[in-house]
Amino acid sequence: MKRVIRTCVSCGAKKEKSELVRFVYSEKPEEDTDGNRHGRGAYVCDNEKCRDTGLKKMKLTRSLLCNQLRRTR
Secondary structure: OOOOOOEOOOOEEEEEHHHHEEEEEOEEEEEEOOOOOOOEEEEEEEEEHHHHHHHHHHHHHHHHHHHHHHOOO
């Protein structure tokens, strides 16, 4: 079976998709528990430190809004 590798936007660690938590943007970054919500997704490690860093330092928001910011310039 093919391994799906994703990168944590908080710490930069490369892990399998099943080891990370996916977030999507809807007014603010929200956790995608089922993994099937529509829209651009960003991943963080499944621990509190990476989640807090991603949310507090706006890393998740920047990653999720990347395409929208380019269009407005």
